[in-house]
Amino acid sequence: MFKKSTVASACALAALLLASCAPKVKTYTLTLGGKQLTVEIADTPAERARGLMFRKSMPEDHGMLFIFPYDEQLSFWMKNTLIPLSIAYISADGEVREIYHMSPESLEAIQSEHAVRYALEVNQGLFAKWGVKPHDYVTLPPLLPKASD
Numbered sequence: 001m002f003k004k005s006t007v008a009s010a011c012a013l014a015a016l017l018l019a020s021c022a023p024k025v026k027t028y029t030l031t032l033g034g035k036q037l038t039v040e041i042a043d044t045p046a047e048r049a050r051g052l053m054f055r056k057s058m059p060e061d062h063g064m065l066f067i068f069p070y071d072e073q074l075s076f077w078m079k080n081t082l083i084p085l086s087i088a089y090i091s092a093d094g095e096v097r098e099i100y101h102m103s104p105e106s107l108e109a110i111q112s113e114h115a116v117r118y119a120l121e122v123n124q125g126l127f128a129k130w131g132v133k134p135h136d137y138v139t140l141p142p143l144l145p146k147a148s149d
Helices: 004-021 045-050
Strands: 027-032 035-042 062-072 085-090 096-102 116-123
Parallel strands (some): 035 062
Antiparallel strands (some): 062 116
16 A cells, blocks of 8 residues: 555656656747747757647747748648648748738648748738738847757
8 A cells, every 4th residue: 555645756756757758849039020929949840840730729929930941942731730820931031021821721832932941820910910011020039949950
């Protein structure tokens, strides 16, 4: 027979170990349209592939910044993504080159016309609400992680 304190300690240790195995979410703040936006970073192939899939909501002032190792034409779709999003394709120097709206669970590929380094997904309509348009600049955090292939 185990003492209650032993069982409680074992449960607490198991919860702590499980929590330490969970992937760490990297968040940064960037400035967009004069406002602060908290972004999760997707800088590995696995993180970029998963993106915002399976989420039912996202706070208005949040988004996901996809970081790529070099400039290239990008293509995104909405497979398993449940919330309507807008995407901005952004050059290495922070210039918003293009903005598109994407429908939940759509398999239509939304390809950038330009070679870019970043893609920023936010709740659909946020760019318009904040007055962000192509040729505006995003102030990126100075210590963004480097993307992996």
